[in-house]
Amino acid sequence: QPVREVTDETTVTVRAIVKESGKPDINLAFKLRKNKKTNEWKAYDMVAEGISLLSTKQGEFESMLRKDGLDAVMDMMKQTINKPINLEAAKKV
Template sequence: MKKRILQAIFIGFAVLANGVSQAQEVNPYDLLEQVATKTFTRIKAEHTKIEANPELLRTVMEEELLPYVDYNFAALKVLGKHFRTVPKEKIPEFIKVFRSYLITTYALALSYYNGQEVVFQPSKDVEDENTVTVRAVVKEPGRPDINIAFKLRKSNKTDEWKAYDMVAEGISLLSSKQSEFESILRQDGIQAVIDAMNNTINRPINLQQDNKG
């Protein structure tokens, strides 16, 4: 189940890349479907380079995805109630490391790429909406379908749509990270969470060869 969820996360974050900032001009339902093709085209074009140097997946994520993810909002959601009690001078560092942590998480998920198909739900009118959930199904021959959902919110200041969470097989990435870090925050404080994220960031990216071919 964990592997299937990681595979779904890979599909989800790749789909969200390359243009969510333009969503104020394009319906986000349509946009997510359009950018999937563009993102996968880049990955296929750079396949040889990525095979030789999997760390390039971090570059792909930083260039293609992070500009369109509301990582500040996500980071504060992960802190939850602890935002009021952690040292305020540590918040900027936490957000900065959380950004790099997301890059690593997305790069690890991207290592599952193997040409999967994504089928999106029909587009809906979002004229009066500030948040939307876009659902899709990941299809791969010989394997069960994987249900995923993308959560996006529209900025009150810029009207830009940005992604802040993805739910794979009913499990929210944001909620899972909040649960994972909550006990550390409560027992050891925010620096311990920062150190834990840095440990993940500092690990090399390895392609998931067992899912290739």
């Protein structure tokens, strides 16, 4: 999409296409929200080929919440937050 000013909006979608030689293009959309206090934009969702990361995670959490309870969901979230990001492992996925 063409670049445009976003002066009054508080949420926007930024679209991108990942191109890799010999592979099909991957369509991505990053959904961002503007913090009213700091005026910073922060991503809250990524949609890859029409599949929302936020919706997917919500579904996982709902299932875990019903099965294992809130404490288990909170523990899993804390463990995930504390893990370092491994870019080499991410490239293999």
